[in-house]
Amino acid sequence: GDTGAPRRIKALDPDVVNKIAAGEIIVAPVHALKELMENAVDAGSTSLEVLVKEGGLKLLQITDNGCGIDREDLPILCERFTTSKLQKFEDLQSIATYGFRGEALASISHIAHLTVTTKTANSNCAWRAHYDGGKLVPAKPGQSSDPKPVAGRPGTQITVEDLFYNVPNRRRAFRSASDEYNKIIDMVGRYAVHCSHVAFSCKKHGESTTSIAIQSATSQVDRIRQLHGGSVANELVEFSAADDRYGFKASGMVTNANYSVKKTTLLLFINHRCVESSNIRKAVEQTYAAFLPKSGHPFVYLSLEIDPQRVDVNVHPTKREVNFLNEDEIIQAICEQIRSKLAAVDTSRTFLTQT
Ligand code: ADP
Numbered sequence: 205g206d207t208g209a210p211r212r213i214k215a216l217d218p219d220v221v222n223k224i225a226a227g228e229i230i231v232a233p234v235h236a237l238k239e240l241m242e243n244a245v246d247a248g249s250t251s252l253e254v255l256v257k258e259g260g261l262k263l264l265q266i267t268d269n270g271c272g273i274d275r276e277d278l279p280i281l282c283e284r285f286t287t288s289k290l291q292k293f294e295d296l297q298s299i300a301t302y303g304f305r306g307e308a309l310a311s312i313s314h315i316a317h318l319t320v321t322t323k324t325a326n327s328n329c330a331w332r333a334h335y336d337g338g339k340l341v342p343a344k345p346g347q348s349s350d351p352k353p354v355a356g357r358p359g360t361q362i363t364v365e366d367l368f369y370n371v372p373n374r375r376r377a378f379r380s381a382s383d384e385y386n387k388i389i390d391m392v393g394r395y396a397v398h399c400s401h402v403a404f405s406c407k408k409h410g411e412s413t414t415s416i417a418i419q420s421a422t423s424q425v426d427r428i429r430q431l432h433g434g435s436v437a438n439e440l441v442e443f444s445a446a447d448d449r450y451g452f453k454a455s456g457m458v459t460n461a462n463y464s465v466k467k468t469t470l471l472l473f474i475n476h477r478c479v480e481s482s483n484i485r486k487a488v489e490q491t492y493a494a495f496l497p498k499s500g501h502p503f504v505y506l507s508l509e510i511d512p513q514r515v516d517v518n519v520h521p522t523k524r525e526v527n528f529l530n531e532d533e534i535i536q537a538i539c540e541q542i543r544s545k546l547a548a549v550d551t552s553r554t555f556l557t558q559t
């Protein structure tokens with residue numbers, strides 16, 4: 205009002221706080237999927253299957269063959285800040301796994317209906333549990349909320365239904381299920397290139413053909429061939445760079461000067477987490493400017509491993525961006541390697557045409 209008197213300050217209901225936090229971490233279905241894929245990889249899975257209905261808004265299901273979750277842990281699985289990966293704040297300095305804050309499943313359970321079916325090697329059956337608002341809930345009203353024994357294979361299946369059902373503004377903001385599905389395919393494809401010993405599949409519910417089907421034995425180049433086509437895969441050069449002073453090593457595959465498209469494709473992983481970096485993108489594009497026709501752009505897959513003590517992964521709620529020390533020096537070293545590889549291919553081509 206305009207009476208000049210301050211409004212009284214009140215604590216928000218914890219349920220509201222949780223929903224707000226969840227909305228920051230999970231902006232679109234693809235963000236839930238990314239968290240679930242990272243959990244599956246953290247669990248040592250060698251196979252990940254993704255099933256999607258209505259762009260992930262109706263159904264997002266991911267089945268892995270990882271270590272599973274102990275039945276005893278199921279009651280607290282979806283509480284905020286419950287994790288098997290971090291114990292002290294100092295552990296953030298050496299965190300090697302994808303997850304670390306125990307927020308993903310909690311967040312998802314506040315804005316969707318979540319079902320977990322999981323079996324560890326030691327258990328003789330699988331257990332199924334349903335969650336809402338961070339807590340175990342019964343499958344149907346009136347039933348017990350205790351996890352139930354079911355038949356199942358080792359590993360974990362996470363089913364997310366009706367994402368944003370209780371955040372109507374967010375739910376309405378999604379215009380096109382196929383846009384959301386394309387983002388999901390893009391993200392599965394990124395991890396399928398990076399996690400080169402893991403099998404990946406992704407399909408729409410009710411359709412017999414898969415959008416992505418990568419076997420565990422498929423080589424990294426063939427993964428790129430299946431996902432991005434032969435025009436990319438046939439022109440790839442490998443590179444690597446490392447410098448102990450800056451605590452990093454990098455490797456990857458990039459297209460040579462024969463390949464040129466309108467937009468850069470950058471698959472960037474920092475410490476095995478798929479991230480964005482406009483600084484790296486700009487530097488790479490500058491490097492290619494000397495080799496490609498004007499407005500031509502490359503395909504770049506870059507895996508950068510940086511000493512965890514030099515990385516701050518905690519700057520962004522969605523963990524999309526990370527900060528690290530000596531960024532300029534590291535980017536320069538990587539681009540220098542790419543430049544020398546491109547120059548070498550250019551020379552060999554000149555030789556070929558001369559002889
Ligand atoms: P974080 O990954 O940050 O620990 P999450 O909320 O994503 O937090 O997951 C909480 C915990 O649930 C994890 O630490 C892990 O112990 C367990 N978990 C989640 N997904 C899986 C999975 N697919 N397989 C095995 N354990 C899992």
Ligand code: MG
Pocket residue numbers: 239242243302303304306308309
């Ligand atoms: Mg996680």
